[in-house]
Amino acid sequence: MSVLSQIKQPLLLFHLFHSDGGAKFDKQLRGKYFNSFNIQYSLIKNGCCYDNEVYEATFKSTKTQFVTGEILMTLKY
Template sequence: MKVKNRWYYICVLVDLFNREIIGHSAGPNKDAALISRAFATVQGDLCQLQWFHTDRGSEFKNQKMDELLKTFEIGRSLSMKGCPYDNAVAEATYKIMKTEFVNQMNFQSLRHLELELYDCVNWFNKYRIHGTLGYMTPVQYRQEVLKKIV
């Protein structure tokens, strides 16, 4: 996305269980630092994450990411080369982010983008219903499943 004629990127980490965005970041470069900053926003113990699934982009498969995943004992899963279906949930989430967030906004600065991204993630998790979750929000779905377990 553009901020004052300069390209910026966002990263969202999506929990496949309930499609909840559990981490997010924005920045000027599509690199491991962007991904690491998204991991830094995850609430709770990163050691509870079992798998990190991505496409084969260089921002995901590098020494910095190897070290982060090893530190927290998170397994890595990579999409097969040329197979976007392996990453379908992430691709669907990015499409929603593009059409319902990015394309609706005119960002004045990186800080403005970060604040709006925070609001968008909150909206996505707590207010946006998902047909694949029985027309519940990601947070509602998680809470309903936890009720059934307890």
């Protein structure tokens, strides 16, 4: 199942997407969806766990401080 097929809301509502799925995930989705819908994305480079550490810390802060009371989805691919 495609990760994007799990999203129930219109993709036009999304402004930011984060994944630590690496280059394969980037190639499959970036050209096909992200650019079409003007979605900003963050993806780590293969073998560079330090990239992901910064993203994860940022998203954790965002989720706990700014999105209180909202239900956030984690999509599995």
